[in-house]
Amino acid sequence: MNLERPARTEIQPPRRENSGPRTEPWLRGTLPDLPAEQRAVLHALQLAREDLQRCCAPLREGELYVRPHGLASVSFHLRHIAGSLDRLLTYAEGDSLSEGQMRLLAAEQEANGSKQELLAELEQGLTSAERRILAIAPARWHESRNVGRKRLPTTVAGLLIHCADHTQRHVGQAVLTAKLLIALRETGSA
Numbered sequence: 001m002n003l004e005r006p007a008r009t010e011i012q013p014p015r016r017e018n019s020g021p022r023t024e025p026w027l028r029g030t031l032p033d034l035p036a037e038q039r040a041v042l043h044a045l046q047l048a049r050e051d052l053q054r055c056c057a058p059l060r061e062g063e064l065y066v067r068p069h070g071l072a073s074v075s076f077h078l079r080h081i082a083g084s085l086d087r088l089l090t091y092a093e094g095d096s097l098s099e100g101q102m103r104l105l106a107a108e109q110e111a112n113g114s115k116q117e118l119l120a121e122l123e124q125g126l127t128s129a130e131r132r133i134l135a136i137a138p139a140r141w142h143e144s145r146n147v148g149r150k151r152l153p154t155t156v157a158g159l160l161i162h163c164a165d166h167t168q169r170h171v172g173q174a175v176l177t178a179k180l181l182i183a184l185r186e187t188g189s190a
Helices: 036-056 061-065 074-092 099-106 115-135 156-186
Strands: 144-147 152-155
Touching: 036 074, 036 115, 036 156, 061 074, 061 115, 061 156, 074 099, 074 115, 074 144, 074 156, 115 156, 144 156, 152 156
Parallel strands: none
Antiparallel strands: 144 152
């Protein structure tokens, strides 16, 4: 297995498909010059972007902050995805969280900002995460890292993989909440 840094790879915007089932990023043959593990993480972030854009499109401004049946709001998930990627990658890069990152964490549940602002914040977080993931050489993936105040042990690879699975977990919750909000609106229960 080649552990050298591959040639610079740009993340391509998703292809727009007008008919038929949507093809997920991992089935599009993109990023072939990257190691499979790195490619899988980047494909998960691309899929997150597409799924969140699709699920948020039909939502009205105020619906982003609604917590149907006590579920977390869609806005929380959008902010949490961007913020958690920043925090996880800070640990992967061997750094500690800043006071600014901790303030953003505390503000993730605040109900402010327009739909456009929330989606822009998400896009900025995903784009930054993709760049940072590409900048971490595969030769460093085995390096030990510590997470949080308790300094729980992991590796760079563990953090990168968690970026993918944690993001997808929150995407699923945001999609479910968005679908529920739309159903409640359509039945007049909202």
